[in-house]
Amino acid sequence: MKAIEAATHGIPAEVCQCVEVDDPSPPDAGEVIIEIEAAPINPADLLMIQGLYPGVSEFPSRLGIEGVGRVARIGNGVDGLKFGDRVISLARTNWAERVSLSAAQVVPVPKTVDALQLAMLKANPATAHLILRDYVSIGAGDWIIHNAVNYGFLSGEPCHVTPDQLILRGLTLKGFWLAPKFGTMKPVEIRSHYDHLVQLFADGTLSVPVEETYTIDQARDALSHAMREGRNGKILITANRPVG
Numbered sequence: 703m704k705a706i707e708a709a710t711h712g713i714p715a716e717v718c719q720c721v722e723v724d725d726p727s728p729p730d731a732g733e734v735i736i737e738i739e740a741a742p743i744n745p746a747d748l749l750m751i752q753g754l755y756p757g758v759s760e761f762p763s764r765l766g767i768e769g770v771g772r773v774a775r776i777g778n779g780v781d782g783l784k785f786g787d788r789v790i791s792l793a794r795t796n797w798a799e800r801v802s803l804s805a806a807q808v809v810p811v812p813k814t815v816d817a818l819q820l821a822m823l824k825a826n827p828a829t830a831h832l833i834l835r836d837y838v839s840i841g842a843g844d845w846i847i848h849n850a851v852n853y854g855f856l857s858g859e860p861c862h863v864t865p866d867q868l869i870l871r872g873l874t875l876k877g878f879w880l881a882p883k884f885g886t887m888k889p890v891e892i893r894s895h896y897d898h899l900v901q902l903f904a905d906g907t908l909s910v911p912v913e914e915t916y917t918i919d920q921a922r923d924a925l926s927h928a929m930r931e932g933r934n935g936k937i938l939i940t941a942n943r944p945v946g
Contacts, residue, residue, distance in 0.1 A: 726800055736771040742938045
């Protein structure tokens with residue numbers, strides 16, 4: 703099968719390539735194999751490849767923190783999933799045609815919602831929702847200004863907050879990372895969290911612009927496009943077949 707690997711830290715389009723790798727072994731008990739339909743290029747993916755974000759320390763390294771796909775094989779003892787179910791993957795190696803992972807690392811999603819939108823569900827929508835739910839007090843109809851995520855990571859510069867902003871204006875600065883947050887949540891809570899977000903995509907409340915899709919063997923073109931400034935949407939990688 704095909705997968706995208708980084709050979710080392712560096713410019714993503716230069717150090718990553720699509721390679722032929724072994725298919726996943728048959729799933730053990732409690733595991734499933736997912737055929738990936740689509741996987742976005744998240745800003746965190748680009749930062750990890752460049753060595754500016756936690757997650758990649760050994761090479762060659764497979765990548766892709768988000769993805770959506772169909773259940774292809776199911777190990778013993780897995781309940782609530784069947785062949786062909788669409789799921790989002792909570793693993794971090796989704797730039798591949800197939801991935802093997804624990805059944806606890808997948809979240810079932812409806813086949814009726816656009817697969818490209820579901821592919822982008824794991825990280826950014828989940829982060830924004832949890833921040834608004836857990837760190838600020840807002841109600842229906844309230845306005846917010848959301849102008850940065852990964853502040854400091856994306857710019858490569860340290861955060862700049864002056865004493866007068868903290869003291870005189872009462873500002874606060876708090877870091878948030880989705881991975882450890884999920885570590886404090888029960889599986890049923892994570893599932894409920896994504897069920898809520900899926901409904902917002904299903905009814906059109908949320909929608910993420912998509913600028914372009916590339917097949918997995920166009921990895922370098924996709925990564926080059928994702929690094930461009932001034933884009934109007936996300937770049938997604940698909941398997942070498944239609945998504946639907």
